[in-house]
Amino acid sequence: MSAATTARPAWPGKPKPVVSAAKAVAVVVILLLVAIPFWLVLATSISSDRQVMADGGWSLWPDRIDLHAYADVLNGGIIGHAILVSAMVTAIGTVLSLASTTLLAYALSRPNVLGGKPVLLAILFTFLFPAGMIPSFLIVTDLKLTGHLGALFLPVMINVFNLVVMRGFFQGIPEELYEAARLDGAGELRTLLRIVLPLSKAIIAVVGLYYAVAYWNDYFRAMLYLNNSSADQLPLSTVLRGYLTSTNAQSETGEAMLTQAPQKTIAAIVVMGVLPIAAAFPFLQRFFAKGVLTGAVKS
Structure with a gap:
């Protein structure tokens, strides 16, 4: 040897x-x-x-x-409205995305579910070959969501990557727990609420953080779907883009969003845009590695 x-x-x-x-x-x-x-x-x-x-x-x-820059930013005006819009979109979008992703991932994780494999293959196909911007825009337009805040989260309510990770986590739960629940007369919904979700705090925290970061930082959808809305409906990320791209930026409606904003004000808005996610991450960090690694074991 x-x-x-x-x-x-x-x-x-x-x-x-x-x-x-x-x-x-x-x-x-x-x-x-x-x-x-x-x-x-x-x-x-x-x-x-x-x-x-x-x-x-x-x-x-x-x-x-x-701290005058922060006082000016928070003293009403477009920035104050933008922060509220971003917070509302992030909160509603994250809750809806978590609920829909959890339900679909649980259904696809169960063996012999009717139509489970074709549905999973169709979902994975959209992950490998996304529809693109133009079909998405046409669908949002046909649903008459343009100009409404629902266009910022309803078309992207389920992320395929998050769905696959959560499905893998659910598959990693011992089958004996599911069998015990069935012997006790629990249906699928009760099994999900009483057994699966309490054991899935790690993956829920990770996926929730992914969704929250995506909704909070998304500026492009507001530019695309809220172009005919007033500046008060724009989220913080879109307003911040206006600050960064022009010293005399205007919204798509022609209303003045900024007028030669100084670097100090821009820096204050950047800090306020980063602070919520940065403050939430330490509390979710202990779930992060566990949720991602466990969810990646099986798919």
Whole structure:
């Protein structure tokens, strides 16, 4: 038997100092690439106007804390409405998406369900070959959803990736629990509510976070389907895009959204756009790895 065959695999051994140092350097570099831009935006948003102008538009370290930009942003106006619209769309869309994804994933996870395999293949086909923007726009137009906030979440209520991950998680639940529920006289709905969902907190938290991030950050659908609406109906991400793309941005209706907004105000809006998701993630982090890994075991 050759030495290569009897050699111990590389992963049980202790890594070499060079490898450990390279990993540490890579982690530090990635951390800096993520932290420095966010800190630059945060520091600019809380710096004084004079310091921002003196530093050329972006401040690395504030000389004093100045929260006037946040006060101006939250003091009504289009930004206040945009935050409320984004929060409403995210909340309603996430609840509807979680409910519909959970019901469909549970149905597809059960063996011998009527039409389960053809439906699953059809769903996976849409994942591999999406319809595209034009058919989606035509469907939304035919349903008369243009100009309504429902166009931001109803057409994308079920994400195929989230559906497959949740279905895999449900398939990983021991079959003995389903059989015990049937022996106790529980139907499918009661089994889902009393047994499956309490065991699926991890995957529900992960999928809910995926949906919430997608709805909160989506700006393109509002541009596409709310182009004839007033600026008060636009979500925060779409308004922020207006700030970033033009110093004198206007909505599609011609109403002035911004008039030469300073970098400090832009930075404050960016921070407010990132803060809700960043604040929710630490509370869901303990579910994150467990939900994704468990849901990926079977499909």
